[in-house]
Amino acid sequence: MKYVIIGAGVAGIEAAKTIRQQDASGDIVMISQDTFVHSRCMLHKYISGERDEKGLDFTERDFFDKYRVHWKKGVRVTNVFPDKKEILLDNGQTIAYDKLLLAGGADSFIPPVGQLRQASNVYGLRNLPDAQAIVKEAQWAENVLVIGSGLVGLDAAYGLLERGKKLTVVEMADRILPMQLDARAAMAYQERFEKAGARFVLQRKASQAVCQPDGRIHQVILDDGEAIPCDLIIVAAGVRSSLACLEGSGIACERGVTVDASLKTSAADVYAAGDITALSGIWPNAADQGRIAGKNMCGIAAAYTDTYAMKNTINFFGLVTLCVGRVKEEEGDLVCIREDQNQYKKILLKDGRVEGILFQGNIANAGIWQYLIKNKIDVRGIKKDVFDINYGDFYHVGDRGKYEWVIESL
Ligand SMILES: Cc1cc2nc3c(=O)[nH]c(=O)nc-3n(C[C@H](O)[C@H](O)[C@H](O)COP(=O)(O)OP(=O)(O)OC[C@H]3O[C@@H](n4cnc5c(N)ncnc54)[C@H](O)[C@@H]3O)c2cc1C
Known part of the structure; x- marks a missing residue:
């Protein structure tokens, strides 16, 4: 059996490990544009200078030897031919497969604002070469502009602040990390970033960005007319699944590759996992x-x-x-808040079920909340402060390997 995996990110690596555990003799071939296995979540540590390329590797030592995975690195898959059960690489080589995994992740999305897409000093932050280019530019850049204050934008900002850069972050929403945090929790981070040298411009959009004869953008104009001077621009405005190599393949895609619950695509023996499915977007x-x-x-x-x-x-x-589950409050929510000097905790309950939690400062014992949210457990029967719910309030029964949690006091 020959397994081919496109992508050496966490989805591809975990798949390879799992396959080897199940099939001791099959061939596993992994193909990636990446030449270093690296954790995207750690790229800010590379930008800040705290880690080098090798320090971003999240695999165990000798991973490829240990699991007998043949890694073809630094090559791009340009086409997938499910009818022939083959893929084509940018070096002209074709590779046949019995089972194929699409784990190509996602690419940074640069919005069509002015000439952001054309300029040579505009970067996304998705992979190691992006981080390397940012570090190189940052050596001499005096004014850094980060567009977007989600996790990726703040990762870039954090790394550059640690290098002593002053920077401006522009965000459309009224707070930073708007997808993850409420205003109170976001402000706690905003203050820390500001202390480190960041300036935030909230509720503003980049509206004009013109390349100068040197091919670079030297200022970005916001929608209120403010001009922000910049030598280096990092755009963190979201990602798009890496679907380019699937064009013409007939494999069904919407925002990402369409999969069923077993992560099988519309093509026989082709599976997809990770950000390319657009099911999630987290590690x-x-x-x-x-x-x-x-x-x-x-x-x-x-x-x-x-x-x-x-x-x-x-x-x-x-x-x-x-933060787990829903952040935005909705009509009919019971909003429970507990806070003191060291922590801020918020739980959103609807019809007795926890739909979202946001714990800042102290995230101990978080496992139970993930379980309650995922399994939509009704906690109304527990006669105590919701923040004090713990595993002791439950017992579980095994049913052919499937765990069911039952509230004792119900
Ligand atoms: C800066 C940053 C910070 C993040 N921080 C967090 C965090 O704190 N917490 C969290 O949960 N998540 C975080 N994420 C998201 C997380 O990193 C992703 O969800 C995760 O990396 C997805 O893994 P993946 O294997 O699906 O894709 P990727 O990690 O993107 O890997 C894709 C692989 O496919 C290869 N590839 C793509 N196309 C081709 C092709 N045509 N041919 C050959 N190879 C190809 C690439 O080279 C790469 O090896 C962050 C992401 C970024 C960018």
């Missing part, structure tokens, strides 16, 4: 999908059921936050 889910696809590729039935996409741990300047 632990990409890893889970890799493992689940790997099992199914070996004929062991497994389903991906983690449909709540939002689950983030954020840590900047020593302040840690965990």
Whole structure:
């Protein structure tokens, strides 16, 4: 059996590991544009100078030898031909497969604002070469502009602040990390970033950006007319699944590659996992999908059921936050807040079920909240402060390997 995996990110790596655990003798070929295995979540540590390329590797030592994975690095898959069960590489080579995994992740999205897409001093932050280019430019750049204050924008900002750069972050929303945090939790980070030298311009959009004869943009004009001078621009305005090599393949795609619960695509023996599916966009889910696809590729039935996409741990300047589920308050929510000098905790309950948590400062014992949200457990029967719910309030019963949690006091 020959397994071919496109992508050496966490989804591809976890799939390879899983396949080897199930199939000791099959051939596993992994193909990636990446020449270093690296954690995207750690790129800010590379920008800040805290880690080198090797320090971003998240695999165990001798991973490729240990799991007998043949890694073809630094090559791009240009086409997939499901009818012939072949893929084509940019070096002209074709590779046949019995089972194929699409784990190509996503690409930075640069919005069509002015000439952002044409300028040579505009970067996304998705992979190591982006981070390397940013570090190179940052050596002499005096004015850095970051467009977007989501996790990726703030990662870039953090890394550059640690290098002593002053920078401006422009954000359309009324707070930073708007997808993850509420105003109170966001302000705690904003203050720390400002202390480190960042300036935030909120509720503003970049509206004009013109390349000068040197091919670079030297200022970006915002929608209120303010001109922000810049030598280096980092755009963190979202990602798009890497679907280019699937054009003409007939494999069904919408925002990402369309998959069923077993992560099988519309083509026979072709699976997809990780950001390319657009099911989630976060590391632990990409890893889970890799493992689940790997099992199914070996004929062991497994389903991906983690449909709540939002689950983030954020840590900047020593302040840690965990958010799971929904952040935005809705009509009919019971909003519970507990705060003191060291922590801010918010729980959103609807009809007795926890739909979202945001814990800042102290994220201990978070496991139970993830379980309650995922399984939509009704907690109304527990006669105590919701913040004090713990595993002791439950017992579980095994049912052919499936755990069911029952509230004792109900
Ligand atoms: C800056 C940054 C910070 C992040 N921080 C967090 C965080 O704190 N927490 C969190 O949970 N998530 C975070 N994420 C998201 C997380 O990194 C992703 O969800 C995860 O990396 C997805 O893994 P993946 O394997 O699907 O794709 P990727 O990691 O993107 O890997 C894709 C692989 O496919 C290869 N590839 C793509 N197209 C081709 C092709 N045509 N031919 C050959 N190879 C190809 C690439 O070279 C790469 O090896 C962050 C992402 C970024 C960019």
